[in-house]
Amino acid sequence: MGKILIPIGPQHPALKEPESFNILLEGERVAAANVTIGYNHRGIEKACESRTYIQDMYLIERICGICSHSHSTCFIQTVEEIAGLSIPKRASFIRTLIGELERVHSHLLWLGVAGHEIGFDTLFMYSWRDREFVMDILAMLTGNRVNYSVNTIGGVRRDISADQIQEVLKAVDILENRTEYYIQVAYEETTLISRLAGVGRLPEDVVMRLGATGPVARAAGVKKDVRRDDPYAAYADMEFNVITDDHADVLGRTIVRVKELMESYKIIRQLLNSIPDGPLIVKAPRKIPAGEAVTRYEAPRGEDVHYVKSNGTDMPERVKVRAPTLANLAAISYMLEGGYLADVPIVIAAIDPCFSCTDRMIKVSNMNSGEESILDWNGLRDYSIKWYREQGIELNNIKTFRGEVR
């Protein structure tokens, strides 16, 4: 049997967001993989240039639904650096606390998605059930489950009370208990290990060559963690280990993530036990003085880099966002090639891809014709045929994909 080109995406059950992987198959083996992204472009970087810093804050927060706090903190830190603001200690502790809780919820979410990709739905359901604890905690502290909007330029918007500290500690105890169990599962369950071990290998030298970050890099033994290397917020005062693993495969990434959860609990306890009293916010100017700065932030998925250039007005001159997934994306083809088709979803999932973060720049809508119409089934069909014809594709001429490749 010859080679088959199989499209995974833009719409596919294994993918939670639109992106496209063209997989060239030889039997069940992947001969080549090609990544296409850009389906989610929203023009955020350009949009930031025509909005004030306060408006940008919320726009940046909505780059991603899972690591919203990461992006917002990274952006605000950059702005604060340009403006020369140093935020109160209590505010930086609260920022760090929300950041760590977000990491917990993101890693638990990842564990569930990974379980689902390899057909282990029970693990999926359990880890998402446990994720509800941390979601409830986040909702209690900030008001909402996803976009916390807790940051503001010069500090934070929400305080944390003594009762809330107790609630968080209680939830962390439960979660720690559960996480220990997941670590056991990751080390012991045979079917899980046989699906994860040796899959999507990415050794240390390739990690460095392709610039992968986050758990993907740490699973290959690269001790790279911005929280330790380039400390921000309250991390300089915290004691924690940078988890690394030497498996360099999907199993390694799983182990790194579940063990990182334990480190996060440790950090959360330290934060709550030593949170200083004091004000929450320093007054920030509306107009940020001219300057530029670049900040790094260890998001759950890896290193997040924001660059801001200001020009003395209340709007930034340029905002640049480098989301962690973009750094890891270059490694995807390497990891997929030579593997099995069955492993494609879990390998893609193992970098914890977030394509909303990655695709964010330009979107053009039809400003002139604001008309909306509702198309029925046949109308939609006609529209799609017309659209493809305009692109130069005649649907009736398309035969199967087979045989046309190489």
Add this chain to the structure above:
Amino acid sequence: MIDMEESLVKELTKKFVFLEGKCIITRERRISVEAPKKAFLDIIGYAASKLKFEQLCAITGLDAGENLEFIYHLANREGIMLNLKLTVSKANPEINTVTAVYNGAIFYERELEDLLGAKVAGLPREKHYPLPENWPEGQYPLRKDWKPDAVQQK
């Protein structure tokens, strides 16, 4: 506090004498260097191999009026970030690819091509990224003179 940064700057200026005075330590763990275009690949290669800036974090492209400015954010394992700035004129926005030094830079450079109209020499011509396939030629959204209504859906 900034000994390591200073020694890195010293090492860099020893190798490239013309960089004297162009390296600024903006703050702890941040070094900013204005690199001339003709020696750029040498500098970035030296930084990557000898100074151990093993990671390319991002490439920022800026529209600076007459010129395009590119900032290569490099990082080493100690958390120090080296921001290499490269300025080219808009009339001839040609830069060389750094994919030989940093293999993973391909997406960053394609972004520069699509959004700012940089001509990256040595980058294989592929599909548009991140803009859609039917994007008109010569429209570079991140340039300051570009307005969203310049492009209309057909």
Add this chain to the structure above:
Amino acid sequence: MRKVGKMLPLVMKMLIRKPATVMYPSVKPEMPEHFRGKLEFDASKCIGCKMCIRDCPSGALEIEKIGEKQFKAIVYLDRCIYCGQCTDSCPKKALKCTKCFELANYTRENLKVDI
């Protein structure tokens, strides 16, 4: 040590445990204290400074003058991103977030509401 069916004991225990499912919508959940839902407007406090409009990231608010020192607020529920910045920006605290979140509607016109 590896074993097949590591989760079996836990799975069996679940048979007698109550499901973790939240029975929404038959059981209404209690929203947290700081929840940022639909906005509430206190017309008596508003001074018409329009700080809220200036800071709104999505242009979801309109303040209309309806008389001498009398204002009314219009919010576009479809544009609002529920960040709550307007409540922070308002110098007189005339705007407030409520816990109301069930705002879906069939037409876009109905999403433009006076508050």
Add this chain to the structure above:
Amino acid sequence: MGTALFSILVFPGFIFLGLYSLIIEFVDRKLYARFQNRVGPPWFQPLADFIKLVSKETIIPCEADSRLFRILPAFALASASTAFLYIPVWGVKSLFPFEGDLIVVLYLLTIPTLTFFLAGWFSKSLYAEIGSIRTLTQLFACEVPLFMAFLGPAILTGTWSVSGVASYYNAHPLFALFNIPGLIVALIASQGKLERVPFDIPEAETEIVGGAFTEYSGRLLALFRMTIDIEMVVVSALIAAVFIPLFATSLPVLGFVLFLIKTLLVVFLLTIMRSVLARLRLEQMVNFFWKYMTPLALIQILIVLILKGVLAA
């Protein structure tokens, strides 16, 4: 003639089988949900799903062979339902027993899998083709241990009829204990046959969307779904008849209740298996069946042969 027609079409034939398969699907889904600490679907959910699918538009790809595309689901459904006629529902006697019906049942159970392969292959869709190749690979891997596991107990009884095997073990209940390795193989292999986790490789949705059924929709998909459910009833009833034919009574009502208990027990075991394991890869699955399941089935046959020798002596 009238009663025979009634038995075939209504009870315990087609209509009962259809309804019971929906119940079995419900039990499976509900148990799965409860194992995962969820509430799970209401009791009418499988029926509602079926009605929904039937009422939906059926789309047939232009590329596909339209006639084959339509006829295959009916074919699969017919063969799966026919297999049920030779399995005892109450007592130890099936409706129309004859010598050799065990083999016929096993063959009839192979036909749906083959039609899945054909359906996928003639859909002319990438995912469906990959799915159908996987279906066929899996068929070759799990059919052998499945056949061998069922033949083991039959060798001892000296008959190739399900009813005969059932009545033999009902008369000699202790001998059923010797068939435990076969029971294990049969349970695992039927999980593979029914394409459920950890052997749901042919329709692994995160990899190849819907597998062989990717292009199927509406009524035709409903028939396929029904076939899978019926297959599950038949397989669990067959396992119950061959491996746990104990306590059979001549009282029809009691026997029928016993049948329900036994099949539900088998379903329970199958559901546990699906909740605690992750999906294997194709080559791991093939390895597993040839390396562990087939030898285990051989051991079962060996045990039975020795036992038979001892009994004859």
